[in-house]
Amino acid sequence: MATIVGSVKPPPFDYVRAANLDDVWDALDADEDAKVIAGGQSLIPLLSLRFASPSLLVDLGALGELTGVQLTDSVLRIGALTRHCEVERNAAIRAAAPLLAEAATWVAHPQIRNRGTLGGSVAHGDSAAEFPAALLALDATMVARSRAGERRVAATDFFLSYFTTALEPGEILAAVELPVARSSSTWGFAEFARRRGDYAIGGAAVQAERDADGSCRSVRAGLLAAGPAPCLAPGLADAFAGRVVDRQLIAGVVDEALARLAPGENVHGSAGYRKDVIGEMLRRALASAFELGEVA
Ligand SMILES: Cc1cc2nc3c(=O)[nH]c(=O)nc-3n(C[C@H](O)[C@H](O)[C@H](O)COP(=O)(O)OP(=O)(O)OC[C@H]3O[C@@H](n4cnc5c(N)ncnc54)[C@H](O)[C@@H]3O)c2cc1C
Incomplete structure (x- = not known):
């Protein structure tokens, strides 16, 4: 185990590259x-800013158990070490979870997408991040692993508070599992940031199912930067169930959802401004999912 002394900005820490899960x-x-x-891509900046000072970094990068994309008839399993750029381009992910592939294109810049991993983004639990919102919309299951074995946690139970997840001490995220998109599945994604690649000021990821007559069978919308933790837009499923979705219905449902959200003020703007942005992104993502054309 080599000791790296913090000659640049991070505090000193030990480093070990794990060869297997027992390590x-x-x-x-x-x-x-x-x-x-x-x-x-999140941890090193945190160390450099001295917002974190772990005594030891355990590098997961060599663990084949955390890699790979597996597709069965009904489940897509994506290893935690899958890089953002692969989520964006992998043919199985694009076919079985197009919303997740689209979300990847909105994460940061190519250099960061070439290094950052899906598992790292999920475990980091930033409410402004794209993957957690998409995984909430997709009704994903997080696969946690410890010496005792695997444990599955629904995405809705995974993100608890500011950068806090349901992972317990001694557990890592091994993979995420998603239901495979059906022919009746549709999706929409919208995000607003100061510049493309910046963290979102607000955004929404929508996954929906429609019946043959066009009525809504199910809908879920993960929101970006809407609260302390990544969260779902409240009230959508009941409001849309069995109805043919049009712009008027979307407008009313979004207003009701916004009334139940309280994004805080931050460097990007007042709470009211941020709520307006989230509402507009949710309207756009829903209109896109229900194929109502471009929003003016
Ligand atoms: C300039 C810049 C812009 C960025 N913009 C965005 C953006 O717009 N949207 C966005 O979503 N992200 C953005 N990011 C963050 C980026 O997406 C990160 O790659 C991602 O958040 C973390 O993935 P990682 O593999 O780099 O994780 P790391 O930085 O290695 O780890 C992040 C955290 O997760 C933990 N962790 C990592 N893997 C696991 C695991 N398998 N199990 C348990 N815990 C684990 C670590 O202990 C750490 O606490 C940006 C980063 C930078 C530097």
Whole structure:
């Protein structure tokens, strides 16, 4: 194990590259201040800013168990180490979860998408991130792994608060599992940021199912930057169920959802401004999912 002294900005930390999962469990058991690192695209900036000071970084990068994309008839399983750029381009993901592939194109810039991992983004739990919102809309299941084995957590139970997830000490995220999109599935994604690639000021990821007569069978919308943790837009499923969705219905349902949200003020604007942005992005993503054409 090499010691890296913080000669640049991060505080000093030890580093170990795990060769297998037992190395991970041993390192985490031995040091309660240890942290795992995947692509490093969130953790390294946090270290450099000294917002985190783990004593040991356990690099997951060599673990084949956390890689790969597997598709069965009904489930798409994506390994935690799958990089953002692969989520964007992988043919199985594009076919079985096009909303997730689209969300990947909105994450940061190509350099970051070449290093960052899906699992890192999910475990980081930033409410302004694209993947958590898409995974909530897609009704994903997070596969947590520890020395004791695997544990599955619904996306709706996974994101708890500011950068806090349901992962427990000694657990890592191994994969995410998604229901495969059907021919009746439609989706929409909309995001507003100061510049393309910046973190979202507001956004929405929508996954819907329609019956043959065009009426809504189900709908879920994950929101970006709408609260402390990634969350679903409230009230959509009941309001849309069995109805043919038009712009008037969307406008009313979005207004009701917004009344139940309280995004805080931050450097990007007042709470009221941010609520307006989230509402507009939700209207656009819903209009896109229900194929109502471009919103003016
Ligand atoms: C300039 C810049 C702009 C960015 N813009 C965006 C953006 O617009 N949208 C966006 O979503 N993200 C953005 N990011 C963050 C980027 O997407 C990260 O890649 C991602 O958040 C974390 O993935 P990672 O693999 O790099 O994780 P790391 O940085 O390695 O880890 C992040 C956290 O997750 C934990 N972790 C990592 N993997 C696992 C695992 N398998 N199990 C358990 N815990 C794990 C680590 O311990 C750490 O706490 C940006 C980053 C930068 C530097």
